Amino acid sequence: MPAAWPRRVEYAVDLLAVLVLKELRVRYKRTVLGYAWSLLQPLAFAVVFYVVFKYFFRFQAEVDYRLFLVCGLFAWQWYANAVTGATMALIGNGPLITKVNFPRVYAVLSGFMNDLVHYLLALPVVFGFMLAFGYGPRVSWLWLLPMLLVVQSALVLGLALLLATLNLFLRDLERLVTIGVLMQFHLTPVVYPESYIPERFGWLMLANPMAGLVIGWRDALLFGTVDGPLLGAAAAWAAGLLGLGAWVFAVQQKRFAEVV
């Protein structure tokens, strides 16, 4: 179709935009603080973790524990929100899916974009903390941060496609995912440094892509480095899950309107 490209691109952008706006409007409708919630929630948790681990557990770390928490918590928050939210991406859009024939992948993409944008908007807060504690930006951020963004995006999107689809057929998945993500949180070095993990549990770090990513974000932000093998394992997980998610979604999508 000649000359249709600019309009098709404009249309794709608009479709994504209205769906993301819809999510945002629905999420924050009737809340006074609106978007600020996406910052307040992780910060409130940071305060609780700080009190518990700093004063109850007498935890000692090389960097200030507040800064340590903030550098990992937002990345975790992005993952946890996106993955739990994804289970509802298709079911929540059921009325649209059964009535309008739009490309179904946008139902998942809109939720994904929403959480990605929230994370990007939270990053300045993280930078603010770093400056307050005397950590400046680093040249290596130019490639490390985009790389971490790409790996975590692939991981989140792959899981989102997979879980959104499977939840149509097995509604218990919502509960399982909520429980699973909470368990994964405790197994991921978000509130404790990876050095606390005994060597014989080291394989857990390779089996859990979020371990590599949270450690990666923290190391990149604070020291301008990443652990290659660990991030490589996370990237392999991300690629595999993205492939699997896209395949399951593609195979099942023609049935969505019937099962939603």
Add this chain to the structure above:
Amino acid sequence: MAGGAAAQGDVMIRFDGVTKRYRRQSPHRGLKQRLLGGREPAAWTTALCDVSLEVRRGEALAVVGRNGSGKSTALALAAGVIRPTSGGVERRGRVGPLLALGAGVHPDLTGRENVELSGVLLGLTRREVRQRFGAIHDFSELGDDVDQPVRHYSSGMLARLAFSVASHLEPEVLIVDEVLAVGDAAFADKCHRRITQQRAGGLTMLYVSHDVHAVMALCDRAMYLDGGRSVAEGEPAAVCRRYYADQGLEPAF
């Protein structure tokens, strides 16, 4: 999508021996049933059985039938939302929304936000929706309520919003499922006039309604579905009489 304007007489929707079966399912298929229920034999419901139809450009086909006769399944197939179990469905042109009450309307969004959302979902860019917003708003007669969340709308107001959006998006094929019945008489009349006017401009329509008078006034042909099968097709008045007679009703038309 059909880029150029299709010529008069083009087939816009064709069903070729279409059968649609749904797997009957327990209301909430959960893990428990999966683990404990074992393999129960799949139960199927046939919603539509060997239905063939053709709607040409500029034509309006009505589908009548009792509740559960397969009308909505036929419309969903025509809209491309579901796929047939067997047989073929061909569509061309921009197929407008499946207009049913509250279809694709998000209760937490305002009328205005819903107009944008449905407009884009139906294939327009945001710019194109904005250009039409004034006309949509005027037609709906919703006034300031357009900035209220749709949650607070009455079913009549929802019908106004839904029809106004759908009829101003200039679809090549408009699919209407029982939406006008909810509006008040004046609005129903306005919708009928709008449909008549757009039909004169070449709009193709697939129309489901229990209002036989509307069917006869707005459509060229009608199809009567009973138990998923097409039992009568042809001139609207004749088909509607048959439909009434089958229900033991005296046709007063």
